[in-house]
Amino acid sequence: MSELVFTNVTVRFGHHTAVDDVSLTVPAGQVMGLVGESGSGKSTLAATAVGLRKPTSGHIRADGKVQMVFQDPYSSLDPRMSIGNSIAEAMPRGTDKKAEVARLLELVNLDPGRATALPARLSGGQRQRVALARALAGHPRVVIADEITSALDVSVQGAVLNLVRDLQRQLGLSMLFISHNLAVVRYVSDRIAVMKAGRIVEEGPAGQVLEDPQHEYTRELLAAAPRRHTRLEAS
């Protein structure tokens, strides 16, 4: 099967330790949500999994290809390249690129006829779907989604989250889903890991982590997450 396993991964930038001895397993065919605040090392950990950054120590094992979807759909697509070409670029040699591009665009609910469009013609939500299609083009077994909805309008975010969930189930992908938004992570994840200052402070099944948090910091995050029916009074 296709697990993604981080074993004692440490990443240092000079004296700063961004990721501190992290061991984490994304189980095959499941979604691992990773929450934490900015600077907690979430994105750095993700970068090591796709080889954008080398860990200072420790190692990462993935069975099968790992692909990544980035946060900002406005900068993650080459503005001078048609979306079809961007997707085709990620395909293995010898694929029938045209047909495959059409299939992938259809998979992410976009009109295959738009393959020749430049990213500027697309809205943020559509661009993020193209980015998702590109990530799927290399037939990955593991996908890393790094804050993929935080640059989107709230009315569009839901459609992308639904799509991610559908595709993950349909294709049996293993997924590391990173977000600072606990509500979003809760919605898509089977398990949740909480990261703070480079370390994983808590990890477990989503329901358990949310309902019975063990670590002080998880409780703090849960308390801080905005809820509809509680009013925030002046302290």
Place this chain on the structure above:
Amino acid sequence: MRRLTVLRSPVGAASAVLLTILLALAIFAPLLWGDRAAAINTDALQQGPSADHLLGTDQLGRDIFFRVLVATRLTIGLALLATVIGVATGLVLGSVPSVLPRWAARIVTSAVNIAVAFPGLLLALFFAVIFGTGTIGAALAIAFAITPSFARLTQTLTASVSGRDFIAAARVCGVGRFRLLTRHVLPNIAEPLVINATLAAGSALTAFAGLSFLGIGVQAPSYDWGRLLGEGLNRIYISPAPALGPAVAVVLAGLAFNLFGEAAAAGHRQRSHRAATLAPKTTSAPADAGLLTVRNLHVSFPGGITPVRGVSFTVHKGEMIGVVGESGSGKSLTALAVSRLVEHPGTVTADTLEFNGKPLDRTPDRELGTRLAMVFQDPTTSFNPTKRIGRQIAEVSEVHQGLGRGAAARKAVDRLDAVRIPEPERRAKQYPHEFSGGMRQRAMIAMGLMGEPQLVIADEPTTALDVTVQREVLKLLARIRQDRSAAVLLISHDITVVAQTCDRVLVMYAGRIVEELPTDELFTAARHPYTTALLKAVPDLDTDRDAPLAVIPGRPPEPGEIGRGCPFAPRCPLADDQCRTEEPELTTHRQDHRVACWKSETELAGVR
């Protein structure tokens, strides 16, 4: 289409015409007048200007006017050749470091950096000596003189593009370094490079003329403008025309290239940076009293784009009002208009725009500076990184309240304490980078508290902050309102944030308020289909995980796309013909509850 924007400016159009004429001359002049320019006439040696010979003749009696025209081809051709070689070499030197192994890249980069330190003309003279006198030598000399600055430019641009996510994305997809360079990097830096190449062609032309003039460029019997200028100069006191003719040609051609490049660059800058300056315009009419009264506010930009289209609301003393909307809904521009910060070419108009009972455009800056505080989204860019936090906060009181330096500094420390920054005295002496994001945002609020604000406008004050910090900042705003009875206008894309803190909510869509209601009723009695859809579409900690999220099809319209009818109609499940043709007004549904929707209560109940 985009390339033609150059031609829209007068300078761009004039230089384009000039360039076209030059190119036409370069192509056709030798064919048409080559013979006349070469014809030796021993009866008319070194004559001055006449009807037969407009610029006179040279020492062999050849017509200088035609020689200038014919020389266009060689002059422009050589300038372009030198530019092409120079730019191409520069491009290679500038981009190979991204393909080479690190140690080799470092050597190339250092070599370029050293070469950049030498003045271009000095390099050209140096290379001219090495390559020997003659046309090819001079062309290479000028080409290599251009090279270093181009290599450097390419490096800088490449570096800026390489940091973008799409490069990382391509790398993750397994795209090789060479393909990354040719397919992703170069196309994205082409525009500034082409512009600079045009400018470089202008300098190459004048530099070439200089070399020929000095005798180390084009050699007889070939001739370019520089050489003609040199020949004419010998007798400039007897007859100036033979020297002035080629001189004017050099100047005109140099100008044509440079101005065209400048115009293209200006067009490029305009596209990549659309900003605006100040021109508030308000007309006032009586309105019911409130701290802030806004009636029929419009903010428009040239080109018929009106992102805020008739917004009316009232903020009462000590009230906390939330404005919710997505990007492009006009919520931020509304806030900017209220604080008089809409920049040119944006124009603000309103039937009423009153703060504290006075028309806003007649409120003196000093009063506005102390009574109204603004908190922006990104606390990192709101502070000057080179000045201490305490100093920057104190300045507000020095400018607006005429406090002395010492008194202002003490007040700043007091206000930092008020926003619960620990050890305010020590913190006041620190620089912005020593503060965390949440602390900077609190310091920003402290700055607003230096006056006696009656209204705090906070535009997405917590969007850039972590959730735990977000809660602290929101609590702080609530406390300011409690302790100082200041009103707060909180602008946010996050409906849950607003629901938690505000008394009333204004929901904006496509430049208008579509619903206004008390926060208590938000989850029970919201009527507008957009509001109800938004509430369902955003997941929170109580959302059902097993059901798919509710989705609003389509996307919010851009300010330029708003046409007839209700702007939400294309995404609305209830839309009918009336919705698509007539835009509903915001009407009072019940006390404290206004809605802009054609649908009746029973029809709306179906989608809730």
